[in-house]
Amino acid sequence: MNINIKELFMTSERSHITDYEMLASKLLYRTILILIAVCPFIFWLFYGVHMVSLSEATALTIALAIFAPLLVLAQRMYGTRPQGKYLLVSICFTLGCTLITFVPSASSGNIVYIYVALSLIYLNQRLSLLAAAYSLIILVGQLLLNPKLSEVPLLDAAIDVIVLIMVNAIAVTVCLMGRRLLSDVVVEKRKSDAVLDMVRESVLGLEAFGQSLKVDVDRNESIGVQLSEGLGEITKGAAVQAESLSSVNGSMQQAGTFLGAISTETAAMRQLSDASVTATEEGGKQLEKLQHNMHRIDDIMGETHSEMSALREYSEQIHLVLESIKAIVKNTSILALNAGIEAARSGEHGRGFHVIAQEIRKLSSDAEQEMFRIAEVLTRIEQQTSVVSDKVGRGIETAAQVQSIAQGTTSFFSSILEDARMVSSKSLEIESMLKKLEENTQASLGDIDAISTVIEQTSASLQQLSAGFEGQTASTASIAGAFGELESMITRLQSLAEGSEMSAVQEQTGKETNQHGSHSSAECRQAGRG
Known part of the structure; x- marks a missing residue:
């Protein structure tokens, strides 16, 4: 040594x-x-x-x-x-x-x-x-x-x-x-x-690592809270969509019921028209019976006109529902886009949520397309309803004319027969249109059920994701607690190191004091000698 x-x-x-x-x-x-x-x-x-x-x-x-x-x-x-x-x-x-x-x-x-x-x-x-x-x-x-x-x-x-x-x-x-x-x-x-x-x-x-870790933990916790809130909003939107679709489904079922009733009435009207033709061909002996039947036709046409007006109102209500669905789909697309942006900011942790956001946007796009199809079908229904309403109005006018002619003279039997045949033909057309409308309504109900199922699945997936983010938030809190313990240990180490450094400083100060005392004593002796 x-x-x-x-x-x-x-x-x-x-x-x-x-x-x-x-x-x-x-x-x-x-x-x-x-x-x-x-x-x-x-x-x-x-x-x-x-x-x-x-x-x-x-x-x-x-x-x-x-x-x-x-x-x-x-x-x-x-x-x-x-x-x-x-x-x-x-x-x-x-x-x-x-x-x-x-x-x-x-x-x-x-x-x-x-x-x-x-x-x-x-x-x-x-x-x-x-x-x-x-x-x-x-x-x-x-x-x-x-x-x-x-x-x-x-x-x-x-x-x-x-x-x-x-x-x-x-x-x-x-x-x-x-x-x-x-x-x-x-x-x-x-x-x-x-x-x-x-x-x-x-x-x-x-200490530097602890500060960096603390910043990362706070940032991760903030991102987790934001994502959890976003998922909660998306889940609420999905629930609102499910409720809206359920309401639309009920309205469509009611529309189907009304269409069935209209079809039944149209078939009855066709039968009455056929009977009117037969009665007209039989001759004047059946004139009173024809007049009676024309009264019935008039009543039925009035009811048909009322039903067509109700059908038109239901069509307008369905249009309003479709506008609500369109707004919901648009909001869903916006929420899915925001979720995708937040997932992109999260990096690797948000990759799975980014895929789910893309699926939600796809489902929203599909729902929008189906909504446009339903709107087209409803437009056709409204057009056909308008035509039927016009025809029914004409039938009412014709029935009134036939009734007036029947009451006035039998010379108008030929025109009555012609009008009766026309009514029968239009009834067939209306019945055919109503069948097509009923089929389209049933198809729309099936599409609505499929969309409702998809939204329920999406809501379940979002709830699972929300639970996962809550678990991540708990983990972040645990990391923050561990960081607190690490910070206390760093503080104790700093205290020990500073205590040792202070001892060294005191030792050096003692040496300098002794040296200063020696020099002072020497100066005093020299002054005494002088």
Whole structure:
């Protein structure tokens, strides 16, 4: 693992202290303060049990009272500088040397191991070497100059020195291992930062995708609602068409009934005409009977004229119904065209509905053609009805003339016979026309039934399509709910990424603050010197 240690512990050792060194200095500073505060109580406890003298306890208390403000001053002035750690370690070993001097015991030299351990807090190889030199100098000096330690046998003193050297070697090794571990931590931190960057980029990508998905879902839901409304309108139109066709069917059936009645009356009129001819040929003896029959003919002709007028009114009503059907067919064509346009806008989702819209337009076109045929048939019926009505009117006039002539003289029997024959001939024509009209009416009824069946099938298909669009709307709502969950997850990821980024910013801000504090302290010292 190729990592620059200076990059790990400091950006520039001469410029500012790292966060780790600042934390280590604070811990060492507080630990030494605690030792300075605890040691007087321990010594005065020793004095209370007569283990040390009053002068020794007093001297140690005074020495520690001097060390405390020096330590506080050193921390305030150099705690934010790279050189502060060397000063704190020096004060630490000086305090240890003082304690060894004042402790009246041959084992007081072991105190130096405590300060060797405290120097490890920085994990600095140079500082560990300096601490090793301090500890060896203090221990050797105490063994040579301290009368309490000079009583220690030479072998024990040599062993203490060798053990101290080994402990210092272990301390240096621990510093090296600590640096490697910290370098691994830095590498892992860089990896985690890279992962966080990737997470932030992924979150941004997910957010953009989520916005796009939301727009598509809203658009799909709007299209589904519009199509569902359009299908509802088309279904209503189909229902109206079915009702109109049912009404037309009833009217046509009534027209057929009336045509049957007219045909029956026409046949009766023909029979009466034949009877009139026979009666005219028999002679004057049947004149009274002929007059009676002519009265009946007059009545029948009047009824026939009334029936023909009613037939004409029914024809006009059928024309009105056909106009309604024409308007319905036109509206159906327009609705089918609009549905086809909406299906084309929907793309692949509206392909099936586009086919159904084409079928509806085809059915509408077929219905329009059948309507034109019915109109033509009704026109013929009206024309024939007009002819029959005229003929019936003439028959009435002729019957009146025959009746008048029969009452006046028998010399007009020949003309009466001729008129009777004419009436019989016209009756045959009317009967033939009425049969044709009845056949056409039955055919129209069959066509209307077929159109009604097709419209019912179309209405059922439209209801199925409407149900399908309702299912699609439900699916769209489900997608919208899932998008809400995705959006909440994206928000949580953004919060985590922003939290990590904020920690990094705070760390960088702390470094800049420390650097600024170091520069400010240096400027203050320079100003004081000036």
